[in-house]
Amino acid sequence: MTYVTGLFLIDANASALNNLGAIEGERYDNSTGVKVIRTNEGFYPYISAQAFRYWLRQTLQQSDFGWKSAPVYREEKIAYTDANPIKWWDDDLFGYMRAPSKRESAKAKREADSSRMGETETTDTITRTSPFRVSTLVSIAPVRPTNDFGVMSRQDGDPVPHEHQFYRTTLQGLFSLSLKSSGTFWYKKKTGFRNLDDVRIDQAKAENLELLEDEKAYRLPKDQRLQRITSLFEGMAKIEGGAKLSIHYTDVSPVVVILAVTKGGNHIFSHVIGENKGRPEVNLEALKESLQIFNDEIVSDIFIGWVRGYSEEERNKIEAFAKTAEAKTENGKEIKLSHPREAFKNLIAEMKKPENSVWLE
Structure with missing residues (x-):
């Protein structure tokens, strides 16, 4: 079973990308803090995986990659997507959980909601483990967030004071995409693998999806699976998002990426980037x-993307190392250095080669 395994860095020059809301005990009631991990070494700012996945979904929805996003439905205190991975690309790659209420009142309310026209009927509880996995993005070094004081003074009367935290650091994240699971939908009676109920199984049959009878699964054609996968990576290369952009304007697209197709889901690059005096090493x-x-x-080859001008000395180390014999694996795979966007493009091109279609098996 093969995976795309990746590491990436975000350069947060002066940022407050993921906030925790009001801070109790501060001098102003409207003091806003950032999310941090507290350790004996200090504070490590972080971005939750949920926030990053939200940014990525939004980027994909607003892109020209042809991305097809599932509609979201709300019932009182719960919300869920259409949970149809055959039709919606994010249901396929990001997973879902759907357990519709069987109460008559809930059913009547759904039927009366005109915004749910075209919704896929759900006859059973279905769940899908996300083929795309991403870590919490954590600062590579401890920092002490800065408290920035400001006022709202455009109105009559006394200025209204406010305060918020921000930081300067490099954030590191890990991700993995199961290539076999992408575009493959199981109907096993097992949590995470009951992707299809009877309605969705009928749809899979009607659209002539490949039946994997031994695995109790249906699979999309390879060209459709590759289209979804490549769109996901194009979105990662150009991702936008984060809090406080109007006053900090942080570019959250990766300044460094390390990518490869690997067997097994364990991350093989997680300790390649360290830090020295708060900078990546x-x-x-x-x-x-x-x-x-x-x-x-x-x-596959190891695709490293590193923006010129960002920790240039470390990029030069990679460039020099890539020319040595030690930079090649015994089976002939080598390091290819470029810009992060080019690294994603080169990976996509490699995946599209006919001889590499086996990666999707």
Whole structure:
């Protein structure tokens, strides 16, 4: 089973990308704090995986990649998507949980809601484990958030004071995409793998999806699966989002990425980037070890994207290392260095080669 395994860095120059709301005990009632992990070493600002996935969904919805987003429905205190991975690309790659209420009152309310025209009928509880997994994005080094004081003074009367926190750091995240699971929908009676109920199974049959009888699954054609996967990575390369952009304007697209197609879902690059005085530092020994130990599990070249001008000395280290014999695995895979957007494009091009279609099996 193969995965796209990736690491990425975001340069948060002066940012408050994920906030926790009001801070109790501060001098002003409207003091806003940032999310941090508190350790003995200090405070590590972070961005939740939920926030990052939200940014990515929004970027994909607003893109020209042809992305097809599922509608979201609301019932009192719960909300859910259409939960149809055959039709909607984000239901496929981001997963879902759908357990519709069987109460007559809830059913009548759904039927009376004109905004739900075209909704896929759901006859049973269905869940889908997300093929796309992403970590919490965490600062590579501890920092002390800055408290910024401001006032609202455009109105008559006394100015209204307010305060918010922000920080300067580099945030690191990990992600993984199961290539087999992308575009493959199970109907097993198992949590996470009961992707299809009877209605969706009938749709799979009507659209002539490939039946994997031994696995109790249906699968989209490879060209459709690749279209969804490549759109996801195009969105990651150009991702936008985050809080306080009107006053901090942080570009959250990756300044560094490390990408490869690997066997197994364990992350092989998680210790390649360290830090020195708060700045990222490439651990070449860790990279060499990964290329040696995981030689049999790396099935593509290693695509590294590094923006010129960002920690230029570390980029130069990668560039020099890539020219050595140690930068190649025993099975001939090598490091290819470029801009992060180019790294995603090169990975996509590799995936589209006919000889690599086996990665989707």
